[in-house]
Amino acid sequence: MQTSAKGMTPFLEKISQFNFNTFYTPTTRIICHALVWVFFGSLLFLNFWVELQMPLKSSLLMTMRGTVNNMTVFYLFFYLAVPRIFKSKAWGILLILLSIPLSIYIWLSVNYFQYTVLNYFGIDIHEGPLKGLISRNANQTYGEALNYKNVFGNAMLVIYSFSPPFFVKILFDITRLFNRTIYFQKQTSELELQNLNIEKDFLKAQLNPHFLFNTLNNLYGLVVKKDPSAPDAIISISDMMAYTLYESNTEKVPVEKELDFIKNYFYLERMRYSADKDITLDIAMPDDLEDIMIAPLLSFTFIENAFKYGLKSKNDNFLKININIVNNIFYFAIENNKEKNSKKTTTLGGIGVKNIQKRLKLIYPHNHEILIEDRETSFFVSISINLT
Numbered sequence: 001m002q003t004s005a006k007g008m009t010p011f012l013e014k015i016s017q018f019n020f021n022t023f024y025t026p027t028t029r030i031i032c033h034a035l036v037w038v039f040f041g042s043l044l045f046l047n048f049w050v051e052l053q054m055p056l057k058s059s060l061l062m063t064m065r066g067t068v069n070n071m072t073v074f075y076l077f078f079y080l081a082v083p084r085i086f087k088s089k090a091w092g093i094l095l096i097l098l099s100i101p102l103s104i105y106i107w108l109s110v111n112y113f114q115y116t117v118l119n120y121f122g123i124d125i126h127e128g129p130l131k132g133l134i135s136r137n138a139n140q141t142y143g144e145a146l147n148y149k150n151v152f153g154n155a156m157l158v159i160y161s162f163s164p165p166f167f168v169k170i171l172f173d174i175t176r177l178f179n180r181t182i183y184f185q186k187q188t189s190e191l192e193l194q195n196l197n198i199e200k201d202f203l204k205a206q207l208n209p210h211f212l213f214n215t216l217n218n219l220y221g222l223v224v225k226k227d228p229s230a231p232d233a234i235i236s237i238s239d240m241m242a243y244t245l246y247e248s249n250t251e252k253v254p255v256e257k258e259l260d261f262i263k264n265y266f267y268l269e270r271m272r273y274s275a276d277k278d279i280t281l282d283i284a285m286p287d288d289l290e291d292i293m294i295a296p297l298l299s300f301t302f303i304e305n306a307f308k309y310g311l312k313s314k315n316d317n318f319l320k321i322n323i324n325i326v327n328n329i330f331y332f333a334i335e336n337n338k339e340k341n342s343k344k345t346t347t348l349g350g351i352g353v354k355n356i357q358k359r360l361k362l363i364y365p366h367n368h369e370i371l372i373e374d375r376e377t378s379f380f381v382s383i384s385i386n387l388t
Contacts, residue, residue, distance in 0.1 A: 024176070040164055041067045054128040061123070062130070065114050070162045072110045073103050078169055104151060107158045112137065112145040189362055215268045222271075233271065236264040251363070252293040255325065255387070259283060261296075262303065266321065269307045277311070278318035285325040292328060292387055295363045299323075299332045301352035302381045310336030310379065325387075333382040340377050360385070 024032075044066050048059035077099060085095045118124070119138030125131055137145065144150075215237060222230040243261045247253050266281045273279055303321065311317045317337055324331040353372070360368045360383075367386040373379070 036165065036168060037067060037071065040070070043164075052129055054125070054130065058125045058128060058130070061118075061125070065111070065118075066161060068114060069107050069110050070165055073107045073162050074165050074169070076106060077103055077166075101151075103162065104155055104158050105146060107162060108146055108151065108154065109142075112140075112142060215271075218268070218271050229271075233268060236268055240264045240268070247296065251295065253296045254289065255285075255292045255294045255330065256289045258294055258296055259285065259323065262299065262321075262323070265300070265303065273311065278320070279311070280319075281321045281323075283323045285323075289325070292325070294330060294385070294387055295359060298356055298359065298385070299334070299383060301356055302332075302334050305352070306334055306336040306379070310338060313337055313339050316377075328386065328388045330383075330385040330387055332384075333380075335378050335380045337378050 041063055045059055045063040048054045048062050049056065052059075054062070081095070081099055081102075085099070088095060115134050115137040118134050124134040215233075219230060219233050219237070221227075222233060240261060243257060247257055247261075263281070263283070270279055270281075306319050306321075310319050319336040320334070322331070322333045357370060360370060364385050369382075369384045371380075371382045373381075
């Protein structure tokens with residue numbers, strides 16, 4: 001599945017961009033609640049009018065009665081009971097279990113009081129399958145209306161009655177919670193990535209002067225010797241500075257520019273060593289790289305560390321870099337020699353390497369692999385990134 005730069009699918013990316021709190025204002029909330037009750041009320045009305053073939057007035061009367069029952073239970077449960085249930089750490093589960101039978105009792109109580117009021121004003125159902133329903137229920141005492149036989153006998157009917165709005169509310173709250181989770185996840189990822197870019201800029205400012213100092217010394221030697229490669233070295237330095245200062249400040253750059261930067265850096269560092277040194281850079285890439293983008297400077301730290309910490313032994317010096325791009329997958333591998341049984345270098349836990357690992361997790365989650373091995377006589381790093 002294709003993921004965005006923040007590690008989200010396009011669907012989750014759209015969800016994260018939607019600010020639920022801005023949309024769900026008090027006015028919008030009232031409108032949404034009203035529409036939901038009208039919708040479920042309409043379904044209840046059709047049940048009485050079409051299914052039970054009750055007269056229009058009787059159907060409206062029974063619909064209003066059922067809606068009032070459902071609204072009472074709904075608002076008492078979600079806006080009075082639920083906040084207290086979640087505040088109670090010790091009794092939360094018990095309160096949730098007790099809320100179900102309590103909701104049934106409340107529904108039946110409100111139902112009984114409505115029948116009593118309607119009967120007091122002489123309102124009843126005079127025809128159809130529910131003829132005389134109001135007077136029959138109103139003539140009972142409260143205790144009779146809510147005895148255990150009536151409660152158990154009507155439990156499923158009551159649950160079926162108030163279940164639809166409960167389901168919609170729970171689904172709505174889950175959706176809102178999911179939206180907030182995705183939104184804050186995106187905000188956190190962007191903040192972390194911003195902090196990592198600050199670290200990256202700090203590392204560039206810290207590392208580049210050291211590199212430039214050595215390169216300028218080499219360039220001075222070339223100029224003194226009137227070496228014909230001096231102009232090429234100057235152009236390489238210029239291209240590198242332009243890339244570092246302007247191109248690499250974006251989240252992603254064309255992979256071709258990143259490879260040009262690596263070539264220029266390698267060329268300038270390679271000048272410091274004699275031609276017989278085993279220092280190689282092999283790059284294999286497809287002909288068309290125009291549409292392929294990559295996060296900048298993901299391999300730069302490892303290349304710089306290889307030149308900085310490797311190539312110091314008296315014998316068997318080597319530094320090998322291999323870069324391949326196959327089916328939009330970027331493969332990078334670097335290995336350099338080190339003194340046998342030497343202490344582990346700072347490259348394993350340095351700020352630069354940690355920065356690279358964090359950036360890979362944020363920009364290419366589940367789409368990258370990185371392997372760092374401090375071997376007995378060499379240091380090896382491999383990175384593979386799915387750039388799609």
